[in-house]
Amino acid sequence: MTTTSTVPAERVLTGDRPTGPLHLGHYFGTLQNRVRLQDRGAEMFVLVADYQVITDRDVADRLAEHTENLVLDYLAAGLDPERTTIFAHSAVPALNQLMLPFLSLVSVAELSRNPTVKDEIAHSRQTGVSGLMFTYPVHQAADLLSCKATLVPVGQDQVPHLEVARTVARRFNERYPHADGTGVFPAPQPLLSEAPMLLGTDGGKMSKSRGNAISLGATEDETARLIRGAKTDADRRITYDPATRPEVSSLVLLTALCQERDPETVAEELGDGGAAALKRTTTEAVNEYLRPLRTRRAELAADRAHLRQVLRDGAVRAGVVAEATLAEVREVMGAVV
The missing domain is CATH 1.10.240.10 (Tyrosyl-Transfer RNA Synthetase)
Structure with missing residues (x-):
């Protein structure tokens, strides 16, 4: 019997790397939309992308502190952990397992042409380009498709990454359809805010x-x-x-x-x-x-234990969803024994 999961009309996944405090560009670019989506009843998944910190740096400096502060910014901005699943990337193993089959669906040439990857490499803190940096869009595809997200609040600069996720979803559905011909993944759609990108104080991208x-x-x-x-x-x-x-x-x-x-x-x-x-x-x-x-x-900053509990509770909920997706992927690929 084919394993399938029911996805609501609006299932949203978005998130941030815990590399420092969120700023006004984040707020008007995506955070405000996240709260609006939550308040109108969308099923929300907000990812603290802790593994992705080392895409453009050698070490994950002050990772636990930055992770908690990211949750602090989320809650202060209006995200409600009772209605929004907030979790850390590293706490959901099934999500990361999806990256392996997804990498087989994208060519090296396609990754090298990604404009967002080019920009991140240009501003990288590393002397060389790591494999994780190069495959960053596929890592994000695994994030999005692990919960079968249908909407993704993004800034304009992140649209090329989302196109990779859409390509991965389409190619996986074509290569590994269900027995009835239907695909496993929806193609996530971008949701741009009225202010996709505010400039920083130096006139460049706010970062x-x-x-x-x-x-x-x-x-x-x-x-x-x-x-x-x-x-x-x-x-x-x-x-x-x-x-x-x-x-x-x-x-x-x-x-x-x-x-x-x-x-x-x-x-x-x-x-x-x-x-x-x-x-x-x-x-x-x-x-x-x-x-x-x-x-x-x-x-909220006075109760750091609450911030950690929000992450633990979110990891449990996100894990259930990602495990169901991984089971479905394994089944259509013929990996179930």
Whole structure:
């Protein structure tokens, strides 16, 4: 008898590597959407990708601390462990076993052309490219397909990784269909936020590893200092024009997101105020918006044991789902004896 599992209309998997605190780019890029999906009843899986920390570095520095702090940011942002399964990658062995058959479905040439992998390699902390770095998109495919995710909240820069997962799902279904011809895996769809990518304070991609991000847990003074140092341009007139004025427009957009307003209106009101007025307005908007989140974060940080329990409970729930998927994969591949 074929082993199949019932998947809800919306099953979501997303997550982050525990390499440092989450920042505003994470919040408006994916975290906000995760909370919205949770609140509308989607079945949510949020992965702490601890194994993937060593894709671009030699050691997983302060891994336990960063893992707990990632859970802390999740809960402060509004994810509810009663409704969202939060778990660590390394705690679910079945998930990682799926990577082996999936690697046989993707060529070396395809992996080498992946633009996100190219960018990560360019900013890698390693002197050479590890096999884990090179196969990172397939590792993510195993994450997504282990729970048969149908929706994936991502930033624009992660769409190429998702395409690899979709390719793996399609090829596996073609090569190993069920007896009735149906496939094992759905093709996960991307869910982009209204702000797929905010620029960092240096004008580049906002990133934990590049030192240009405003973390969710930063103090108001730290936030003000970081925004004061943000790159702008010499034009005193504030406009919202991402194509020709990306740095100024990113600050305008951040202000608009925090105030739940239109960026063009924000820019028009600032008018000839210049960069100083823009940065002052952005600082006030960010600190006001994050104040409730930061208050919750401070309260949750007082109980680290609760954060670890959230991960243990999540690993049990995620393990049941991944084991069922692995059993189905083994069956259609003829590996069951």
